[in-house]
Amino acid sequence: MSPLLIAQIGLTLFVFVMLLSSAAVMVYVERKVAALLQQRLGPYLVGPKGLLQPLADVIKLMFKEELRPRAADALLFALAPIISATCAFAAFAVVPFGASTTFFGLLKIPLRLQVADVNVAILVIFAIASMSVYGIVLAGWSSNSKYSLLGGLRSSAQMISYELSYGLALAAVLLVSNSLSVTEIVNSQAGSWWHVIPRWSVFLQPVGFLIYMTAGIAETNRAPFDFPEAEQELVAGYHTEYSSMSFAMFFLAEYINMVTVSAVATDLFLGGWHGPFLPESLGWIWFLVKVGALLFFYVWMRWTLPRYRYDQLMRFGWKVLLPLSVVNLLVTAAGVLYFGL
């Protein structure tokens, strides 16, 4: 095996472990930030400052009993969390998170910090996002419980509605950067205008960025769009009947999807690993900082805004967000055509 192949396999494993641990970190951050916003302490007993709390959570979930309702469809009930988790992991495969590196001269050919460099990467992300709805819908249907079914139906309606705006916001970025490869889109954002403003797409596409983040929150079913699992109405929505590790898989999928949406937003709108002060080989630090900021924004939103009403959500998606993203796309296309941005 060539060193590059070994490095590639190592990178794949690294991304896998990194995503798993990012979910653990996010669980801790979510609880700590929630506590901060609600003026309480949050977890502080397990480990220093409660840092081992996620580990305790995982151990607790592992030793819980795996329950399945008698009327549930056994095969699909088992399959649904697997679909959710697989889609969550798969989407990150095409997301680059740093410039090429040789690991301090260890490799002859520089290794790109991306699991798979596909030239239609954006569309792959979109395709996997559209597949992840099956995990939730099937979980809702196969549980054979009314709360689960309602949660599943709501989530599929929500994800179908917001996927359109999500895709159109992405399309506007593609027009500006003139490529479908995420690496090229990131590289087109290097440098700055007049040495002050970084050449990030967010400044060319402010509306697109807002649409993307809004639709991204809806796609990952987070508050204020967490209808599939609205506690007051649906107990826990599509995962009402799940326990133990199959519940943990849905939980994991939600956090990994958040990380993926933030990472894609960083790559497409916030200049990826480009930033001042650091050499390009350390660009991944900038990437981590930006993703971390977006994830904090996610948590902040959840504990600040109340949940919308279901009809408000649908009206907002179809009558505000979708027309806005169509107009944004048209204006961008006209701008690229007549001014050659």
Place this chain on the structure above:
Amino acid sequence: MTGSPMLFYLFAAVAVGASLLVIAQRNPVYSVLLLIGSFGALSGLYVLLDAPFVAVIQIIVYAGAIMVLFLFVVMLLNAPHEDTDYDSHVHPLLRPGPMRFGAALALAFGVELVWALTRAGQSGAFAGGAVSSVAQIGHALFTDYAFPFEVTSILILVAMMGAVVLARRD
């Protein structure tokens, strides 16, 4: 062809197997899922043919959008078990109305398939890599195939208007 023949046979077997199982299921939800599996295998075949764009579009449009609506309808109709209301000993061509029509369609499709397969290699094949570039596909779509493209969009508009009219009639 960039991939190995082994991958081709794997994807082809999954596609054909899943498609056959679609009609063998009693539970329509399983049929929908198997059809998604078949679409996934088809998209794998597109990747082997060096057409990643077509492969991804296949997933987005068919597996991601159309099949979700299928699943939606199947779940809302709540008809998990299909009862057969015909005598299975009677030949398909002699069964009542729709069955006979379906059998006739299947027959016509079989004849068409034989006709197409015996003419393999004569179709206007694209040059290598012609379908791998999104720019080239876009260019062809809006120049050579502009008329069919626009006609299709009108067709979809008509279907949308029909849906709105049907939904408002109450």
